[in-house]
Amino acid sequence: MKILVAVKRVIDYNVQIRIKEDGSGVVTDNVKMSTNPPDDNAIEEAVKIKEAGKAAEVVAITIGEEKAQETLRKALAVGADRGIHVKVDNIIEPLAVSKILQKIVDKEKPDLVFMGKQAIDDDCNQTGQMLSALLNWPQATFASKIEVKEKSLEVTREIDEGLETIEINVPAIVTCDLRLNEPRYASLPNIMKAKKKPIEEISASDLGVDIAPRVEQIKVEEPPKRKAGIKVANVAELVQKLKNEAKVI
Amino acid sequence: MAVLLIAEHNNNDLKAFTLNAATAASQIDSDLHAIIIGHNCGDASKKLSELPVIKKVLSVDAPHYENFTAENFAPVITKVAENYSHIVCSANTFGKNLMPRIAAHLDSSQVSDIIKVISQDTFLRPIYAGNAFATVKTNDSKKCITIRPTSFDPCESSGGSAPIENAEAGEEFSNTKFIKREEVKSDRPELGTARIVVSGGRGMQSGDNFKLITEVADKLGAAIGASRAAVDAGYISNDHQVGQTGKVVVPDLYIAIGISGAIQHLAGMKESKIIVAINKDGEAPIFSVADYGLEADLFEAIPQFMEELNKLNTIQK
Ligand SMILES: Cc1cc2nc3c(=O)[nH]c(=O)nc-3n(C[C@H](O)[C@H](O)[C@H](O)COP(=O)(O)OP(=O)(O)OC[C@H]3O[C@@H](n4cnc5c(N)ncnc54)[C@H](O)[C@@H]3O)c2cc1C
Numbered sequence: 001m002k003i004l005v006a007v008k009r010v011i012d013y014n015v016q017i018r019i020k021e022d023g024s025g026v027v028t029d030n031v032k033m034s035t036n037p038p039d040d041n042a043i044e045e046a047v048k049i050k051e052a053g054k055a056a057e058v059v060a061i062t063i064g065e066e067k068a069q070e071t072l073r074k075a076l077a078v079g080a081d082r083g084i085h086v087k088v089d090n091i092i093e094p095l096a097v098s099k100i101l102q103k104i105v106d107k108e109k110p111d112l113v114f115m116g117k118q119a120i121d122d123d124c125n126q127t128g129q130m131l132s133a134l135l136n137w138p139q140a141t142f143a144s145k146i147e148v149k150e151k152s153l154e155v156t157r158e159i160d161e162g163l164e165t166i167e168i169n170v171p172a173i174v175t176c177d178l179r180l181n182e183p184r185y186a187s188l189p190n191i192m193k194a195k196k197k198p199i200e201e202i203s204a205s206d207l208g209v210d211i212a213p214r215v216e217q218i219k220v221e222e223p224p225k226r227k228a229g230i231k232v233a234n235v236a237e238l239v240q241k242l243k244n245e246a247k248v249i
Numbered sequence: 250m251a252v253l254l255i256a257e258h259n260n261n262d263l264k265a266f267t268l269n270a271a272t273a274a275s276q277i278d279s280d281l282h283a284i285i286i287g288h289n290c291g292d293a294s295k296k297l298s299e300l301p302v303i304k305k306v307l308s309v310d311a312p313h314y315e316n317f318t319a320e321n322f323a324p325v326i327t328k329v330a331e332n333y334s335h336i337v338c339s340a341n342t343f344g345k346n347l348m349p350r351i352a353a354h355l356d357s358s359q360v361s362d363i364i365k366v367i368s369q370d371t372f373l374r375p376i377y378a379g380n381a382f383a384t385v386k387t388n389d390s391k392k393c394i395t396i397r398p399t400s401f402d403p404c405e406s407s408g409g410s411a412p413i414e415n416a417e418a419g420e421e422f423s424n425t426k427f428i429k430r431e432e433v434k435s436d437r438p439e440l441g442t443a444r445i446v447v448s449g450g451r452g453m454q455s456g457d458n459f460k461l462i463t464e465v466a467d468k469l470g471a472a473i474g475a476s477r478a479a480v481d482a483g484y485i486s487n488d489h490q491v492g493q494t495g496k497v498v499v500p501d502l503y504i505a506i507g508i509s510g511a512i513q514h515l516a517g518m519k520e521s522k523i524i525v526a527i528n529k530d531g532e533a534p535i536f537s538v539a540d541y542g543l544e545a546d547l548f549e550a551i552p553q554f555m556e557e558l559n560k561l562n563t564i565q566k
């Protein structure tokens with residue numbers, strides 16, 4: 001099997017983001033960037049499947065500006081075999097990302113596409129499902145466990161009610177939850193080796209897909225702040241406040 | 250053109266958040282229809298027709314819809330979408346799984362997880378785990394919108410009598426097979442709609458200790474929440490997770506015990522009316538959003554809390 005894994009470069013999850021004064025977006029200059037966290041789980045799972053002898057090749061793909069290559073290098077350092085960088089300069093929407101991925105799938109013919117369940121910048125939670133619709137492939141979203149079978153996967157999905165198990169025939173799309181596995185760290189020798197692995201560069205305009213935004217971001221602003229609370233001295237005071245001041249118990 | 254709401258249900262009853270989604274959808278346009286897809290879901294269809302905000306119900310009933318598989322649902326909704334300007338659903342795991350498939354079929358760029366309807370094409374939505382709010386305007390002719398249910402009040406659930414029309418079922422998608430669903434049943438209120446939520450974090454140290462949280466929750470008639478760390482450590486099941494990648498809750502009272510208050514956790518609870526934090530680290534970020542903070546060891550504080558609650562002769566439920 002061949003597994004394609006989509007990885008996105010986002011502001012690191014530990015960064016307290018800042019909003020631009022003109023309300024046009026979020027400050028990204030000189031801000032620490034990382035791989036979108038569940039995309040690390042997607043790579044890890046693909047590499048594990050390869051290590052178990054059930055996949056022949058793991059290809060990482062990212063769509064983004066020049067620096068998104070760092071995200072690919074990291075994927076290569078933890079075990080992906082090669083990378084594909086589709087260059088775009090502006091932020092693009094999940095629909096456009098899924099159309100680009102569809103083109104790459106047509107060309108690469110993977111059996112599986114693994115991705116994160118949600119990008120932690122736009123919090124859209126759309127791209128995997130959209131790609132799956134465009135390809136008319138089965139989808140297993142929010143995966144927390146994957147069992148690879150002959151020509152199918154048995155996937156446990158995290159849903160609001162608890163857990164759901166489905167079986168999907170390959171070719172298929174899986175979107176990964178953080179609980180799927182424990183992503184490994186790249187060792188220094190592997191980081192060095194990754195520098196020699198190939199990355200193919202493609203310009204989005206060569207793929208012939210319309211990636212123009214459909215949704216205008218009119219304004220980005222701070223959410224309303226909560227007013228500062230107080231510290232109580234002890235449990236008795238807490239209960240008294242909840243009862244008589246907040247009147248919630 | 251009218252707005253189409255996708256109802257979430259379990260074939261017998263509507264899921265509670267369908268009422269919140271109906272409110273949001275009716276704010277986009279009062280000409281609101283709803284579609285319900287399931288198997289033997291006549292009772293749920295009837296309940297849907299009783300929501301006064303809904304003018305017409307489309308019901309699609311076939312065996313392969315029993316388990317709500319998105320691959321089966323999406324083509325049906327895509328087909329009826331020609332008559333509608335907006336398709337709306339809750340941004341919970343049901344809607345998150347389904348709506349992007351419909352949007353892709355319609356070549357529409359979905360707007361996820363809105364918290365406010367500004368106009369028919371302009372919406373407010375949180376980004377970056379709720380650390381920024383974006384006002385977005387969609388220019389697609391078919392607008393696919395998921396709504397954050399806790400940001401809209403539930404609509405009235407009785408008094409209406411919309412006509413129910415049967416719509417045609419689609420083919421079964423054979424490459425996805427449902428195997429099983431493990432639902433955690435409990436008599437406690439649902440996390441998403443509970444008036445009080447008591448949540449535990451890594452500070453609880455074990456699944457056994459989590460019983461302390463259960464006791465407080467039962468005393469207060471509350472739902473139980475958890476941080477991702479507590480779920481990852483196996484103290485409690487995933488359906489309790491609150492946060493950016495879990496559930497969003499907006500109770501009257503949220504009690505966070507042994508939770509540090511990472512932004513990903515705050516994303517799921519910081520709109521709560523009253524927040525209480527019990528943590529032994531006075532610098533924990535959770536205190537920055539807490540109305541009442543108690544700096545204490547939880548293993549001492551919880552038994553005292555129970556004692557004080559027991560002294561009260563009335564507890565609102
Ligand atoms: C992409 C991404 C998504 C995420 N999504 C979520 C999400 O949806 N929800 C979520 O919760 N997290 C999420 N996280 C994880 C989040 O970043 C934090 O790691 C997590 O919330 C920490 O959980 P915690 O507060 O229980 O644990 P910790 O941060 O370890 O805090 C434990 C707290 O308990 C206190 N404590 C310990 N012992 C005691 C005691 N005896 N008495 C009193 N206090 C005590 C400590 O002082 C500490 O403040 C996500 C992370 C990422 C990267």
Ligand SMILES: Nc1ncnc2c1ncn2[C@@H]1O[C@H](COP(=O)(O)O)[C@@H](O)[C@H]1O
Nearest residue numbers: 006007063115116118119124125126127
């Ligand atoms: N620009 C991108 N490049 C590569 N993968 C992406 C990109 N955008 C989204 N994805 C993938 O789609 C997933 C879900 O993103 P989203 O739908 O934006 O929440 C991410 O976790 C990635 O795996």
